[in-house]
Each structure stands twice: as structure tokens, then as C-alpha cells.
Amino acid sequence: MYADRYGRHGRINPGSAILALTINGAILGGLILFANPTFKKQIGTVLTIQAIPLDPVKPTPPPPPKPQPEPKIQPALRQPVDTSKSVIVTKIADPTPLPLPTFTPGPIDGTGTVGTATVEPVKPLPPVLTTPTIDPRYANLFQPVFPPDEQRAGRSGRVVVRVLVGVDGRVKDIARVSATSDSFYDVTRKRALDKWRFKPATRDSIPVEAWREVAVSFVLA
Incomplete structure (x- = not known):
């Protein structure tokens, strides 16, 4: 009986031995793995540096030059006037303006060029003149009074005169051209100076x- 009890305690349990070996092997393998530097895992980020070309720097333009002040011009010194000598001033009249020339082209020859030209002075146009005319408003006042002496004698007559008509239409002067008698001229002259009116x-x-x-x-009725 005693022999069986001691005999059972001297045996090794195979299951326990395998478990112990497995645990020890795992511990040993872990120690070896962590002890070897080749098995360490590198953790981190690899940075890559790349040079980026920058834009070329433009040169700064030089500042504009400052404006130079203009040199001052000294006024010319006036010469003193000699007042001891007398001066004669002569008035110069304006020259008479010349007429504008006119260009008259000459004949064109076979080459297409114009021949010689002649310049002729421009002739002023003659003035437009009108003669005095009888003002119709005073036409009934032109006939002079028949001279009494010529009427008693029974004579008719005719008078021709030249009258100077002013700008107001009145007769300023009269000249005798012809007359049948002095009586006929006298009444005509008086009538012309007093009553005759013209358009100048x-x-x-x-x-x-x-x-x-x-x-x-003058005609007798």
C-alpha cells in the first residue's frame, strides 16, 4: 500500500511538462526577439525635401531723375537814353493795298504740263449809279404858274433846266439850259426851289x- 503511494508521486506528468516547456519557450523567444536590434520595427514618417524654384526677382527700376531748375535769364540791361539830342518823328502813311493777282493757267502741252501763267490785276467793278427821279407824291406840284404877261400876250413857252438834287430829294441849285423868255424861266426856277421833290x-x-x-x-388852253 505504501509502495503504490510513493510510486505515483515519483512520475512526471507529460501534459504539465509540455505546458511548462511551451511557456518557457515563448518567454525565451520573446526575449530573443526584443533583444535583437534587427527585429525592431521603425515607426515614423520619412520627410522628402524638394527644392522649389522661385520666380526670378525683377530688378527695381531706378527712380526718375529730379527735374533740373531752369537757368534764370538775366534781362538785358537797358542803355540810358540820351535826351540831349533832338528827335524828329516822321509819320509813315499806310501803303495803298495792291489788288490781288489772278492766276490764269496757260495751255497744256502734250506732256500734260501747264504752260506759262500770266498774272493780271483785278479790276474793281464800276459803281452802280442811279439818277434822281421825280417823287410821285409831289408830281402835281411840278407845274409852275403861267406868267401873267405871257398869258396876256397869248404866247406859249418851254423851259429846260438842270437841277442839283440833294440827298434829301430837294433842289439845292438850278441852272438854265434854254427858255422861251425870262418870265417862263423865273417862274420855273421859283417853283423848282420851293416845291419840286425827287428821289435822290x-x-x-x-x-x-x-x-x-x-x-x-407852258400851253394856253
Whole structure:
């Protein structure tokens, strides 16, 4: 009985031995793994540096030059005027303006060129003149009074005179051209200076004095 009890305690359990070996092997393998530097795992991020080309720097333009001040011009010194000598001032009249020339082209020859040209002075146009005319508003006042002495004698007559008509239409002067008698001329002259009215003569539409000839007839009824 005692022999069986001691005999059972001297045996090794195979299951326990395998478990112990497995645990020890795992511990030993872990120690070896961590002890070997080749089995260490590197943890981290690898940085890659790349040079980035920058834009070329443009040169700064030089500042504009400052404006230079203009040099001051010294005024010319006036020479003193000698007042001891007398000075004679002569008035110069404006010259008469010359007429503008006109260009007259010459004949064209076979080469297409114009021949010689001649310059002719421009002739001024003659003024437009009008003679005095009888004002119709005073036409019934032109006939002079028949001279009494010529009427008693039973004579008719005719008078021709030249009258100077002013710009106002009145007769300023009278000249005898012909007359049947002095009596006929006298009454005609008095009537012309007192009653005759004309439209004055004009030169380029401007009233001017002018002479005019007038004939007056005396006829007995």
C-alpha cells in the first residue's frame, strides 16, 4: 500500500511538462526577439525635401531723375537814353493795298504740263449809279404858274433846266439850259426851289447829290 503511494508521486506528468516547456519557450523567444536590434520595427514618417524654384526677382527700376531748375535769364540791361539830342518823328502813311493777282493757267502741252501763267490785276467793278427821279407824291406840284404877261400876250413857252438834287430829294441849285423868255424861266426856277421833290440819286445804294435835266412846257388852253 505504501509502495503504490510513493510510486505515483515519483512520475512526471507529460501534459504539465509540455505546458511548462511551451511557456518557457515563448518567454525565451520573446526575449530573443526584443533583444535583437534587427527585429525592431521603425515607426515614423520619412520627410522628402524638394527644392522649389522661385520666380526670378525683377530688378527695381531706378527712380526718375529730379527735374533740373531752369537757368534764370538775366534781362538785358537797358542803355540810358540820351535826351540831349533832338528827335524828329516822321509819320509813315499806310501803303495803298495792291489788288490781288489772278492766276490764269496757260495751255497744256502734250506732256500734260501747264504752260506759262500770266498774272493780271483785278479790276474793281464800276459803281452802280442811279439818277434822281421825280417823287410821285409831289408830281402835281411840278407845274409852275403861267406868267401873267405871257398869258396876256397869248404866247406859249418851254423851259429846260438842270437841277442839283440833294440827298434829301430837294433842289439845292438850278441852272438854265434854254427858255422861251425870262418870265417862263423865273417862274420855273421859283417853283423848282420851293416845291419840286425827287428821289435822290444813289451810288451803290447810298444816296448822293446829282444833277438832272427837267423840261417844262407852258400851253394856253
